[in-house]
Amino acid sequence: MDARSANKKEWPAIVKSLNIDAQEIRRRKDFLQFNEEDAERLKSINELAEKYADDVIEEFYRHLMSFEETRQFFRDQQQLLAHVKNLQKTYFLRLTKGNYDQEYIENRLKIGKTHERIGLPVDSYLGMYNFYLRAVGARLFTTFKDDPERAFKAFLSLMKITFLDIGLAIDTYIDSREQTIGAQQDAIRELSTPVLPFRQGIVMLPMVGLIDSYRASQITEQLLRSIRDTRAKVVVLDITGVPYVDSRVASHLVQTVEAARLMGSKVIISGVSPEIALTMVTIGVELGQIETVGDMQSAIERAEQLSGYKVIRVRPERRKTDRAENGFEDNRNNDPA
Amino acid sequence: MLVPILKQEDFLIASIQGELSDVELLALRDQLVDKVQRHRSRAVIIDVAVLDIMDSFSARTLRSIAQMTRLMGAETIVVGIQPEVAMSMVQLGLRLEGTTIAMDLEDGLAVLKNRGSQGNDACDRA
Amino acid sequence: MTPVIERETALPIKSDLDVLKARQQGKELAAALRFTNTELTIIATAISEIARNTVLYAKTGCLQLKVINQDQRRGLLIIIKDHGPGIADLDLAMQDGYSTSRGLGIGLPGARRLMDEFDISSEVGKGTTITMTKWERTKL
Numbered sequence: 001m002d003a004r005s006a007n008k009k010e011w012p013a014i015v016k017s018l019n020i021d022a023q024e025i026r027r028r029k030d031f032l033q034f035n036e037e038d039a040e041r042l043k044s045i046n047e048l049a050e051k052y053a054d055d056v057i058e059e060f061y062r063h064l065m066s067f068e069e070t071r072q073f074f075r076d077q078q079q080l081l082a083h084v085k086n087l088q089k090t091y092f093l094r095l096t097k098g099n100y101d102q103e104y105i106e107n108r109l110k111i112g113k114t115h116e117r118i119g120l121p122v123d124s125y126l127g128m129y130n131f132y133l134r135a136v137g138a139r140l141f142t143t144f145k146d147d148p149e150r151a152f153k154a155f156l157s158l159m160k161i162t163f164l165d166i167g168l169a170i171d172t173y174i175d176s177r178e179q180t181i182g183a184q185q186d187a188i189r190e191l192s193t194p195v196l197p198f199r200q201g202i203v204m205l206p207m208v209g210l211i212d213s214y215r216a217s218q219i220t221e222q223l224l225r226s227i228r229d230t231r232a233k234v235v236v237l238d239i240t241g242v243p244y245v246d247s248r249v250a251s252h253l254v255q256t257v258e259a260a261r262l263m264g265s266k267v268i269i270s271g272v273s274p275e276i277a278l279t280m281v282t283i284g285v286e287l288g289q290i291e292t293v294g295d296m297q298s299a300i301e302r303a304e305q306l307s308g309y310k311v312i313r314v315r316p317e318r319r320k321t322d323r324a325e326n327g328f329e330d331n332r333n334n335d336p337a
Numbered sequence: 338m339l340v341p342i343l344k345q346e347d348f349l350i351a352s353i354q355g356e357l358s359d360v361e362l363l364a365l366r367d368q369l370v371d372k373v374q375r376h377r378s379r380a381v382i383i384d385v386a387v388l389d390i391m392d393s394f395s396a397r398t399l400r401s402i403a404q405m406t407r408l409m410g411a412e413t414i415v416v417g418i419q420p421e422v423a424m425s426m427v428q429l430g431l432r433l434e435g436t437t438i439a440m441d442l443e444d445g446l447a448v449l450k451n452r453g454s455q456g457n458d459a460c461d462r463a
Numbered sequence: 464m465t466p467v468i469e470r471e472t473a474l475p476i477k478s479d480l481d482v483l484k485a486r487q488q489g490k491e492l493a494a495a496l497r498f499t500n501t502e503l504t505i506i507a508t509a510i511s512e513i514a515r516n517t518v519l520y521a522k523t524g525c526l527q528l529k530v531i532n533q534d535q536r537r538g539l540l541i542i543i544k545d546h547g548p549g550i551a552d553l554d555l556a557m558q559d560g561y562s563t564s565r566g567l568g569i570g571l572p573g574a575r576r577l578m579d580e581f582d583i584s585s586e587v588g589k590g591t592t593i594t595m596t597k598w599e600r601t602k603l
Contacts, residue, residue: 021467214600220424221424221499221501224423225420227420228419228420231440231441231444255428258432259423259426259427261438262418262426262427263418263423263440264416264439264440264444265440356483356486358479358480358482358483359479359482389507390486390504390507390508390511392508392512392515392570393512393570420501421500421504424501424504424505425501425504425505425508425577428505428577429508429512429573429576429577430573
């Protein structure tokens with residue numbers, strides 16, 4: 001999927017996640033006091049805009065390139081620079097074309113996303129708008145020097161529409177950040193409750209920290225998928241690290257045990273502290289079906305037993321050799337009969 | 338959609354191949370009951386791995402199969418319930434009482450092999 | 464704020480095959496939203512329950528599925544309407560134990576448990592309408 005079609009699929013999604021519907025657009029325009037008159041005024045200076053577009057863009061990039069960071073940024077990226085300049089010109093000309101509705105907004109969001117993706121910092125972005133307003137402003141007052149009021153009004157309209165654009169651009173930056181944060185949080189949640197394969201057919205799930213309803217159901221889903229993937233017939237669910245279990249979490253535990261049972265797997269809950277035991281009894285949790293154990297050691301032993309494992313300690317015959325190697329005498333032959 | 342029912346030694350294996358309508362589920366029930374009687378099977382394994390939904394009707398039908406075949410001396414083993422299905426069944430309160438649950442076909446066969454001999458791991462797990 | 468309908472679809476519910484279709488459609492539409500696989504299964508199961516109920520007691524009904532957007536939240540709205548005999552005692556029908564043993568409205572309390580919002584209105588001789596919604600879970 002090339003960049004352009006990837007973009008195409010993306011900006012309707014942004015519009016949705018930012019909830020920028022007709023109502024929202026209206027609200028933002030009202031806030032900036034941008035109305036039909038402004039739209040008309042902008043359209044009226046469109047011809048002028050087309051005339052000085054190239055000049056303004058060149059001036060702008062000359063200014064940009066006078067800064068070391070920007071020079072560095074675009075240094076080995078001539079194609080990118082040309083692409084961005086082109087986008088700028090299109091963007092610029094769009095400001096005076098009228099029709100500042102859904103399609104306009106989506107276009108602005110698309111541009112914002114592009115800038116965000118190439119890593120353009122927010123202050124550069126704002127600096128651009130500022131330079132632009134000044135460059136255009138100067139030209140407006142020169143062109144309409146005999147009608148300063150007209151120039152001023154046009155300038156104000158221009159300011160309103162650029163501020164609308166700035167708001168949208170910032171929104172796209174924030175949206176990207178939030179998506180990254182969301183993805184990171186998901187990763188953290190999964191990492192914080194790892195399902196550990198213990199032996200063939202046994203997995204262990206140590207739960208640590210406070211568990212809310214959402215996390216509890218996430219953990220259950222993770223566990224059940226793990227049961228399927230590893231064909232684990234026994235699960236040791238350890239809640240030693242869970243300080244507090246309320247009725248919702250308790251019922252989640254019960255549900256987890258039952259769901260695992262429906263998959264042919266047995267859950268042993270270990271680490272049930274006296275406090276949690278009291279909570280569960282008080283809540284009236286159906287303990288009949290659930291096997292609980294006080295400590296993980298016992299749980300593991302029980303899991304092994306259920307799975308048909310038997311752990312045998314190997315007789316310490318090697319220890320005598322160790323002793324000889326460590327300088328102890330081998331007394332066997334010296335023993336009196 | 339016809340559910341193939343395989344006869345293996347003294348038990349039957351029914352592998353559901355796709356979503357079944359209510360009518361098809363009832364037909365399966367009748368077929369199984371009939372076959373258990375004819376072959377004097379001691380167990381029926383029903384593989385529901387392909388089902389992505391188990392609602393109250395399917396659960397009830399499975400329970401009926403278990404009840405009816407038990408009257409003929411057979412055990413019903415349900416295998417292959419998927420994680421998402423297990424979750425929704427639990428929230429709906431469906432327990433499949435009267436059936437034995439195993440993880441998959443292999444596990445179900447192991448349960449059958451262990452029946453009657455010492456050590457009923459599946460019973461411990463139930 | 465009234466919900467905005469982003470997508471919608473409707474299908475008649477007349478037979479057990481329609482129940483299967485309803486489940487499929489439900490999953491398809493719900494896929495446009497941010498639901499986990501488990502939630503999709505739950506939605507399809509709830510639809511199955513109420514759709515079957517309609518077939519059993521009203522013979523014919525109409526199912527509407529809508530992807531809605533309300534107060535910054537998106538969800539799936541499910542409406543099933545029939546002009547069947549109606550349910551005389553709703554409270555009784557919506558009671559857990561009663562439904563299972565009597566075979567009336569078996570899936571209704573279950574469907575309610577599965578969904579975030581559940582509403583049922585019925586009038587004897589006129590028909591029944593069930594409305595239920597599952598919202599996307601907003602984390603953070």
